[in-house]
Amino acid sequence: MRALKLLGLAGATAAAVFLGSAAVGAVPAEASINPPSPAVPAPVHAPPPAAPVANTPDPGSGTAPTAAGTPCSSSARACIDLSANRAWLMQDGKVQYGPVPITHGRQGFLTPPGTFRVSFKDMNHKSSLFNSAPMPYSVFFNGGVAFHQGSLRQLSHGCVHLSRAAAQNFFNTLQTGDVVQVVP
Known part of the structure; x- marks a missing residue:
């Protein structure tokens, strides 16, 4: 205690x-x-939840500096801005790729904000909850929540949809343990 x-x-x-x-x-x-909010059910597409990362400032500073052009801290490897429907890949606090358009969770399946770590990747993943729906280039970062190729016109069941090219880039760039920050 x-x-x-x-x-x-x-x-x-x-x-x-x-x-x-x-x-x-x-x-x-x-x-x-950072326990998940009980009001926002996380979709379960596959693995157990990844351990969130504590939102802590960079050492030696009073606050966590943000990466230029993004709402995320400079320690994030991937940044998601839910209100602007955009995502970035970053390296050492600088934008490496993006912004790219995204769609995310619909009402009742909202994508939870927070700071997480990539838990695993699966190039040809199929949803275990939604009729084996294809989820190509999946990068899981919060339990069943993942970046993956999906519709940029339809909202998801909590995942972050990317175009095919962006999903491939996120899949090829992100590694297990990389920090993913989701801002409201």
Whole structure:
């Protein structure tokens, strides 16, 4: 409980998240730093949730500097701006690729904001929930939420849709453990 208070997570809900993740062993204790909002169900397309990254400033500064031209911190490798429907790939705080157009979660399946890490990639993934819908060039970063090739006209069940070219670029660039930041 002391560790939870130090993290600012005191309370029954945080304790349940912390103890539940430790008891099951499927999600590292770090996942309790940014637990998913219970009001926004995350779609489950495949793997267990990835451990979110604590939103912490860069060392030596009072705040996390943003990458030029994006709303994300300079430590992010991929940036998603939900309100502007755009995404970028970044390297060392500089835009490497983008902005590219995206679509994201529809009402009832909103794409959750936060800072996460890429958990795994699957070039030919098929949804386990939505009639084996194809999800080419999937890069999972928040449980069942992924970047993947999809319609730029239709909203998703929580994933971030990219054009084919952009999905290929994100798939080829992002690696397991890379930081993905999603801003509202």
